[in-house]
Amino acid sequence: MTDEERRATRERLAARRGLETTVYGPAEDSELLVEAAVELVGPTDLVLEVGTGSGHVAAAVVRETEATVYASDINPHACEQAGARGLETVRATLTRGFRPGVFDWVLFNPPYLPAPEKSWGDWMSAALTAGTDGMAVIDPFLAGVSEVLRADGEVLMVASSLTGLASVEETARKVGFDVVTATSDRFPFERLDVLRLGNNQEA
Ligand SMILES: C[S@@+](CC[C@H](N)C(=O)[O-])C[C@H]1O[C@@H](n2cnc3c(N)ncnc32)[C@H](O)[C@@H]1O
Numbered sequence: 001m002t003d004e005e006r007r008a009t010r011e012r013l014a015a016r017r018g019l020e021t022t023v024y025g026p027a028e029d030s031e032l033l034v035e036a037a038v039e040l041v042g043p044t045d046l047v048l049e050v051g052t053g054s055g056h057v058a059a060a061v062v063r064e065t066e067a068t069v070y071a072s073d074i075n076p077h078a079c080e081q082a083g084a085r086g087l088e089t090v091r092a093t094l095t096r097g098f099r100p101g102v103f104d105w106v107l108f109n110p111p112y113l114p115a116p117e118k119s120w121g122d123w124m125s126a127a128l129t130a131g132t133d134g135m136a137v138i139d140p141f142l143a144g145v146s147e148v149l150r151a152d153g154e155v156l157m158v159a160s161s162l163t164g165l166a167s168v169e170e171t172a173r174k175v176g177f178d179v180v181t182a183t184s185d186r187f188p189f190e191r192l193d194v195l196r197l198g199n200n201q202e203a
Contacts, residue, residue: 001114001162008189009113009162013128022077024127026056028185029158029192033057033109036156036182036194038064045104048072048148050094050141053127055082057107062087067105070098075123094141095148103148109158110137134163135171142175142197154198156182161191172197 001009034057041047043066049058052071055078062069071082072092083089092098095106115129130136138157145155155177159168169179177197184193 002189004189005162010116012162012190013113013116022123023075023081024053024078024124026054028187029109029160030056032183032185032192032194033107033156033158034060034064036196037061037105037107040154040156040182040196041065041067041105043067046070046102047105047107048095048098048103050092050106050108050145051078051110051127052082052087052089053078053109055085055087055089057109058082058087059085061107072098075126077123078127094137095145098148100147101150104150104153106145106149106153106155107157108141108145108155110141112138112158112160112163114162130163133167134160135167138163138168139171142172142177146176152198154196157195157197159193159195162189165191165193169195 045067047067047069049071052058052073055071058069058071071087072090073079074093079089079091111128111130112134113129114132114134159165172179180196182194182196
């Protein structure tokens, strides 16, 4: 990570922590995931949004596609907020506890910022940071998500250059996914991609 990227990470953390204390509100990464999902998800699809936060992404997918969407989060405050929007909400760690082989799509905007030396140990840290390499949540998610997907099911996951796009893609390929970029955006010192992960998909 360059000095500029380190500074960008610190600024992102500081800005978000000034805004919210318990639940991650919609940001540019959320909107990028919405953009990719509404383009690809169909009205008869069964969708799981992992780490739903405020429920913004799941609600947009319901509204724009009419798909059936379940929203889950490890954070009880997030489940409460998403549930208040009328979403079917489940408190869960990643995809644990969901029935195997049922979802057409799993969506995830994960915590991906490499953690600074100081860790706050609160819900906003859990929403934003993921270990010193930013992979602490992405790694177990990618290792387990295939279990809940149908054979032709796919994943849409946000990835950041602040984590390292190449290392996220390499991890996804190692667990057996084909990887294409569904959509992408650039910000000062950061690029965000929504990765589309599946098997035998057309690029
Ligand atoms: C970057 S926020 C995204 C929130 C929302 N989906 C959005 O795009 O605005 C990441 C979310 O993942 C949740 N999360 C973090 N670790 C998790 C885990 N192990 N299992 C389930 N959810 C987790 C956090 O509580 C947080 O709500």
